[in-house]
Amino acid sequence: MCEKMIIAIQGERGSYSEQAATELLGFEVEVSCCEYFEEVFERTANKNTTHCLIPIENSLSGSIHKNYDLLLRHNLKITREINLPVQHSLVVAPGVKFEEIKVVISHPVALDQCEKFFEKNPQLTKQSAYDTSGSVKRIMEEGLKSSAAIAGERAAEHHEAEILMAGIQDNPENFTRFFLLASKLEMGENRNKTSIVFSFKNTPGALFKCLSVFALRDIDLYKIESRPIPGRAWEYLFYMDFLGNPEEEAPRNALRHLSELTEFLEVLGSYPRDAKLEKKRI
């Protein structure tokens, strides 16, 4: 019998993370809401949930570096990716008019992505919160009349709030990429993309040589991200995504070749590429 899936997410129900979970796994999926990303990872590592869904990168604000660090600290495997279009709305308690609003509450990244809206409306004060959907929850629970939230449509629906303005973000091309992580290895089909992390020996041209193991085998790369190694000032870990699966010949050879050049190398998971929004090769 199939184990029931429970997905830990950061933020409240109605958040973009919940939206990504249902798009990936269907409307019946059960989510477990956490305030912090540490908690999201821990619940899954401790088997309190079967999976967790974490944002890893936004097409405007860049990588969620904290989650790269947490990926390394916990032994969880990436089993799926999804690119979610992000559309921010101005959400209020039913009946509240735009003229009444003085404060706008949301996650700091969402506030940053609506900079032009705030420039046009200098009377509004920004206030940071830990989650977009959580801001909607707050204006509803506290019955705030002079506050609005910035959140997705789904958050407004979930909390029975009203959308006053839709699409208030600066840039319509706004996508967040999420990873579904599992506490145990899952061998699904079409696992044609792989994420790894490595650090290399201190030799000249080290990064060039590490990239060569892919280039010499015509393996496409999609992403590279560097993070500091704590306690070893100015040394870096590199996270990389490539096309292929370590069970195929060329990627397997590339990883063996890479292991000759690295001090540390770990496969974070192989998963089906989300082709809805094709990432450019690098």
Add this chain to the structure above:
Amino acid sequence: MCEKMIIAIQGERGSYSEQAATELLGFEVEVSCCEYFEEVFERTANKNTTHCLIPIENSLSGSIHKNYDLLLRHNLKITREINLPVQHSLVVAPGVKFEEIKVVISHPVALDQCEKFFEKNPQLTKQSAYDTSGSVKRIMEEGLKSSAAIAGERAAEHHEAEILMAGIQDNPENFTRFFLLASKLEMGENRNKTSIVFSFKNTPGALFKCLSVFALRDIDLYKIESRPIPGRAWEYLFYMDFLGNPEEEAPRNALRHLSELTEFLEVLGSYPRDAKLEKKRI
């Protein structure tokens, strides 16, 4: 006659940025304090200050990505770099005892870097502020008896506050790298390190080819950082530091070669390498 230097910094006097400014330029340097990094860049771009000093990277928490984005948006040139050792202290108003403290105020990055201290003292609540030195200013101005700040020694001295505990950070190897930016090009001596930013044409192995222009000429790289290109989902800009100066033959040839592979390429500045803490090659 020499123009008087005025340095825009983020945060209050006594902050790590001011400390970096005086280590680089001497105790007489005049600073102009700003709340936000945008303001720091704008004051210098608008010639209200001759320079600005910005943190670009911390050896534990990684790059200050916002400042990479702002570097590109403003036409300022990097003229110096400095690596500053960061030592966090627990700072209180004179006479306050540890037992009285309930809340600890600081910049979120400083709070994160003292995680073990908070684990050992679960009775303490963290509170975010925009600046380390600004938190000390607040506890002093408001005469707070149940709050402490986390900040550097210099912030305590500047505000005549008391250091209750020194070195409370998790990791003693904590350095922040700063850039001194000027509104006009300065041709100082020993400009042996260069920072560039580029984006490349969408071809397979593009990043590998871009790194090859340095590797084939034995030019050492120290840092690579990728940032999203707004409005072009999942395309990246790459920031890179290398050893050398575009006026020398090999770096000049490498940059010409790189321009064949890139859509966009800009030199952000050449400056003397801070050899106090040697960065590893990548």
